[in-house]
Amino acid sequence: xxxxxxxxxxxxxxxxxxxxxxxxxxxxxxxxxxxxxxxxxxxxxxxxxxxxxxxxxxxxxxxxxxxxxxxxxxxxxxxxxxxxxxxxxxxxxxxxxxxxxxxxxxxxx
Amino acid sequence: xxxxxxxxxxxxxxxxxxxxxxxxxxxxxxxxxxxxxxxxxxxxxxxxxxxxxxxxxxxxxxxxxxxxxxxxxxxxxxxxxxxxxxxxxxxxxxxxxxxxxxxxxxxxxxxxxxxxxxxxxxxxxxxxxxxxxxxxxxxxxxxxxxxxxxxxxxxxxxxxxxxxxxxxxxxxxxxxxxxxxxxxxxxxxxxxxxxxxxxxxxxxxxxxxxxxxxxxxxxxxxxxxxxxxxxxxxxxxxxxxxxxxxxxxxxxxxxxxxxxxxxxxxxxxxxxxxxxxxxxxxxxxxxxxxxxxxxxxxxxxxxxxxxxxxxxxxxxxxxxxxxxxxxxxxxxxxxxxxxxxxxxxxxxxxxxxxxxxxxxxxxxxxxxxxxxxxxxxxxxxxxxxxxxxxxxxxxxxxxxxxxxxxxxxxxxxxxxxxxxxxxxxxxxxxxxxxxxxxxxxxxxxxxxxxxxxxxxxxxxxxxxxx
Numbered sequence: 409x410x411x412x413x414x415x416x417x418x419x420x421x422x423x424x425x426x427x428x429x430x431x432x433x434x435x436x437x438x439x440x441x442x443x444x445x446x447x448x449x450x451x452x453x454x455x456x457x458x459x460x461x462x463x464x465x466x467x468x469x470x471x472x473x474x475x476x477x478x479x480x481x482x483x484x485x486x487x488x489x490x491x492x493x494x495x496x497x498x499x500x501x502x503x504x505x506x507x508x509x510x511x512x513x514x515x516x517x
Numbered sequence: 518x519x520x521x522x523x524x525x526x527x528x529x530x531x532x533x534x535x536x537x538x539x540x541x542x543x544x545x546x547x548x549x550x551x552x553x554x555x556x557x558x559x560x561x562x563x564x565x566x567x568x569x570x571x572x573x574x575x576x577x578x579x580x581x582x583x584x585x586x587x588x589x590x591x592x593x594x595x596x597x598x599x600x601x602x603x604x605x606x607x608x609x610x611x612x613x614x615x616x617x618x619x620x621x622x623x624x625x626x627x628x629x630x631x632x633x634x635x636x637x638x639x640x641x642x643x644x645x646x647x648x649x650x651x652x653x654x655x656x657x658x659x660x661x662x663x664x665x666x667x668x669x670x671x672x673x674x675x676x677x678x679x680x681x682x683x684x685x686x687x688x689x690x691x692x693x694x695x696x697x698x699x700x701x702x703x704x705x706x707x708x709x710x711x712x713x714x715x716x717x718x719x720x721x722x723x724x725x726x727x728x729x730x731x732x733x734x735x736x737x738x739x740x741x742x743x744x745x746x747x748x749x750x751x752x753x754x755x756x757x758x759x760x761x762x763x764x765x766x767x768x769x770x771x772x773x774x775x776x777x778x779x780x781x782x783x784x785x786x787x788x789x790x791x792x793x794x795x796x797x798x799x800x801x802x803x804x805x806x807x808x809x810x811x812x813x814x815x816x817x818x819x820x821x822x823x824x825x826x827x828x829x830x831x832x833x834x835x836x837x838x839x840x841x842x843x844x845x846x847x848x849x850x851x852x853x854x855x856x857x858x859x860x861x862x863x864x865x866x867x868x869x870x871x872x873x874x875x876x877x878x879x880x881x882x883x884x885x886x887x888x889x890x891x892x893x894x895x896x897x898x899x900x901x902x903x904x905x906x907x908x909x910x911x912x913x914x915x916x917x918x919x920x921x922x923x924x925x926x927x928x929x930x931x932x933x934x935x936x937x938x939x940x941x942x943x944x945x946x947x948x949x950x951x952x953x954x955x956x957x958x959x960x961x962x963x964x965x966x967x968x969x970x971x972x973x974x975x976x977x978x979x980x981x982x983x
Binding site: 424 | 784787
């Protein structure tokens, strides 16, 4: 029986509104990211975004997802079905099995 | 972080932060208030008549899907008795429109609404893919906009509908306001910020669609934007929480469009101060009130304009054009303003000459009350749109034998609408386009002009020698 905290956090991420194009045309992904940053702080949504850019994004057009270390303006982020602005935006510390949804609004209506 | 509680029901966990007022509410409360606000917009502006037949411009995208869903819900809930149909335009853009039309078909089934699809190919003989192949990617949005404008009207005529609704949201209107500011096109602001616009449209009798001598009935096709005060973010959230099925990809030609720059500005602004979007819309509405219309008075909300609706769609769409035309108009306006200011300072009354004849099929001036206050400024002659005054031919001093006109600085939407209705109908040279019979104040309508350009340049199959 391990006593140490899990080294990675399992998460369910979903991409809609056209973003799935950047991620192998797949809307839902089950991933696991390191539970701590290199400096020992718990991983937050900002880290998740960096991790996605480095590991999951398959399309070279990263600028459709991120801009200057954060999501591009016009992309909504839902943490467990709630607006991330209510949870601290990219400072929210991830919990195991959190559901993060990225919805793009940048397309014709 | 401790979860917030919904500020409306004080029971459930807050899931949404509303951009317009930073309210924290749960999803059910959000759906409820979103629908109620749209209903309020519709009833307070008397947008619909009971039993009216309404065509919903449906592209399969988020805005039109939400529009169809909300209208259907509200129609049933409040028993407005509206007769709703879906009207879709196929521009012939592969990889974009063909997929979104599938979404519209699914919507049609899900909301149990009849669907009519009108294509550029059948209307004009050109699909947008063919147009772009011909003219490239700059200015193609203008073609698309002009064609779509006519296509929607014709589709509406085919359905026997006098009112088309589109899913334009607050972000769209804010972008349009900015775009027109950036291009110095204030007169267009009035139409862009009106929730309801009305233009005369020609419907041809079915037997005579080709013959020029066909019977043409002129009806008023109304256009409105019920979602005009709804944030794009909230529309997406509504669709998300109600699990609505919509299609989401950018038009493949849109990256070149000028609107993209305005959109980037708006999105960055939203990040810092989300209320700005609705504030820009309201500023646009207020600015539009200051722009003079045909009677020499500031524009109210509802205006009937013929020719420029066509260009309107082009501008309101993705691309940009008419820059030169607009720059020279602005230069004239600025000159006028300077002259008027000088006159004011000098204590001399500024008076404006009113032309005595009709120019270029524009409206003649209405009756003017000479007892009214002098004008401060804001006079110009803009091509294709009448403001009831003649531009100074050489930009020199204003002649002294002119009458004064009034500018009403505050104007209620309703009273101006009433004024236009009660006033005698404007003498407008409404005719038919020589080519297609569509209503136009010009001999050839804009769509036909564009088509002529396209067809002339169309590569021939054989090569002529000698």
